[in-house]
Amino acid sequence: KFFLDEREEKCEQKKHKLEQTVISLTFPEWHLTANEQHQIAVSGDKYIVYTSLGYDNKIFIFITGYDEDDELSLSSLLDQFITLLKSIKKGIVTEAIIIEEYAKVCLFVDELINDGIVDQTDPATLESLINMKLLPVEKTN
Numbered sequence: 001k002f003f004l005d006e007r008e009e010k011c012e013q014k015k016h017k018l019e020q021t022v023i024s025l026t027f028p029e030w031h032l033t034a035n036e037q038h039q040i041a042v043s044g045d046k047y048i049v050y051t052s053l054g055y056d057n058k059i060f061i062f063i064t065g066y067d068e069d070d071e072l073s074l075s076s077l078l079d080q081f082i083t084l085l086k087s088i089k090k091g092i093v094t095e096a097i098i099i100e101e102y103a104k105v106c107l108f109v110d111e112l113i114n115d116g117i118v119d120q121t122d123p124a125t126l127e128s129l130i131n132m133k134l135l136p137v138e139k140t141n
Contacts (some may be wrong), residue, residue: 022062024049033057038078040071049074053082054093083123084108107133
């Protein structure tokens with residue numbers, strides 16, 4: 001059985017509470033996110049910028065930030081992330097592709113945001129950094 005220490009338990013509880021807050025605040029407006037239209041919600045000192053993409057707009061992406069991160073900078077970050085996702089399979093984004101290329105998606109996030117601070121935003125620079133980090137995997141038959 002997997003056990004969390006007290007600090008990890010509190011962190012998981014905070015994460016779960018934030019997820020529930022994000023869903024409850026944004027759910028009524030999900031229908032407005034078609035064609036990658038960004039929507040904004042505010043909860044206390046947090047900004048939430050979100051959109052949907054993919055076939056039938058079933059993939060939702062949420063970015064949250066605090067007072068120092070205004071909704072315009074979060075929206076720009078969301079655009080950069082979507083550009084990177086689309087670069088994986090020439091503009092096609094599906095749940096299956098995200099799962100298949102999960103390591104690359106994680107690298108996108110890692111390069112975009114470093115210790116909670118937006119680091120790189122140029123798509124060409126990001127792609128070259130990510131390609132340097134990805135090791136080729138040999139397929140065996």
